Amino acid sequence: MSFLSKLKTVAAGIAVAAMVSTAAAAADQPTVGVVVPTLDAQFWNSYVDFMKKGAGELGVNLVVLNADNKPDQMVKSLEDLVAQKVDGIIFTPYWATAARGLTLAKEADIPVILTDSYPDFSPQSSRFPNYLAFIGPSDEDAGYQMAEALFAKIKPGADGKKVIGVVNGTAGTSVAIDRRKGLEKALKESPDVRVAGEVDGNFVRDTSQTAFESLYQGNPDITGVWAANGGTATGVLAAIKNRGKVPGKDVVVVGMDLNPENVEAVKSGDLLFDIGGHWLQGGFALVMMYDAIKGIPVPADADNVKLKLLPLTQDRVAEFQKDFPGGVPPYDFKQHSRFYNKEAKPAFFEMHYAN
Incomplete structure (x- = not known):
């Protein structure tokens, strides 16, 4: 019996736990599929780079597909990941693709985490018990x-x-x-x-x-x-x-967004104000997904995360570059994984200046 079939016999909260527990049988190096709206944008490259860092630390085979700013390509990419029988999918549901993607994954017993953009329904519901969490910016x-x-x-x-x-x-x-x-x-x-x-x-x-x-x-x-x-x-x-x-x-x-070129534009005075750090959401989602695949469910109180972002003005550029060299805060993926660290705090955090 598939774990989604089993889910129908228990309450929604227990159902999600049952699903991710069954997924614990996945290989030692699970495969997680990722679909981004476009790799023409610097933001999404930073998002993917952080996820790749996490995949290396956690031991995840990461498959990244580019929707190339095309709704049809987003759906095709999701179909490709389902056909590959990946262990989990993380995608950004632009162009109202959430329900379609979640349905494809549900039929294949694949858990999903959505990032950046969210649909008009919540995670961990009876409709889509495979929709484990959303994480994105405020x-x-x-x-x-x-x-x-x-x-x-x-x-x-x-x-x-x-x-x-x-x-x-x-x-x-x-x-x-x-x-x-x-x-x-x-x-x-x-x-x-x-x-x-x-x-x-x-x-x-x-x-x-x-x-x-x-x-x-x-x-x-x-x-x-x-x-x-x-x-x-x-x-x-x-x-x-x-x-x-x-x-x-x-x-x-x-x-x-706090893209590097925009940080430089704030520094030069071309850009008055920037705010961001949310490209980290992909890496945070990867930790959640990894733990879920390993049998540790996403807590109900952490299944809908909207991150407060870091503001940047010209007078804070030096501080930003000191606190976040290369725009990347210190982050140990294993320390944030409850599979590796039973005392781990939630996989996500909000960026703050040191002072």
Whole structure:
């Protein structure tokens, strides 16, 4: 009898434990499949690199597939992992692919952890007992902090209004929606701010650059830009420079992700504010998945994690680079694994400055 069949005979909480306990029979070196939205974005490369570090420390065979910013490719990648009979799947359900991916995995008795973007249903439910956990950023809070920093910096025009442009992320994703909610909250608190227009940058540099160039050409009174992520911010900065303007002086930009090039942009003054660290979510998810495969279930109180992120301004760049050399905090995967360390604290943590 498959462990998902057994799950139907017990309560939801016990069912999840039964499922992951059965999975303990997996090989000493389990195979975990990972699907990311795109490897054209620096953020997702950092995400994968951290997971690879964890796979090496834990003894995991990691199979990484790239959806290449295509919904059909995301589904195909999930089908490929199911066909390979991987022991676990970690994926980011852009383009409303959560239910489809979880169904494919459920039919094959494969546990799943979702990262970064979440569906409208919770982990560890009777519908998808194989959906062990979600881990991702507190996007609404991040979007709000970005907006606050931007509004405080830009100056009003002759009409008393602070004019901004908005470059959103991939439409329909919880990531883009929640970050935009944070911006909306700040807008309601700041009646002196006017949004000249909004465009979608799809969370990647080139699309964001082209989209903002068009927006800026039609609205030259824009003096601030709320950019939905790191790649978006980089594209916006390039568009501003192509117009012969100076980022940080003529147009103030805020972004998110703490990508290395954006950290440098904050250092130089091109980018006013950045916030991030959530690319660590992939490595945290890997620890959770590894323990689950080894028979140690994800606790119910840790199955829906939204990380508070680390803000960065120019005056804190030196501190950031000292505390997080290369952007990576110290992290011992085995020490955070309850399979290796029975006294381990939760696999995730929030980044903080030392002082």
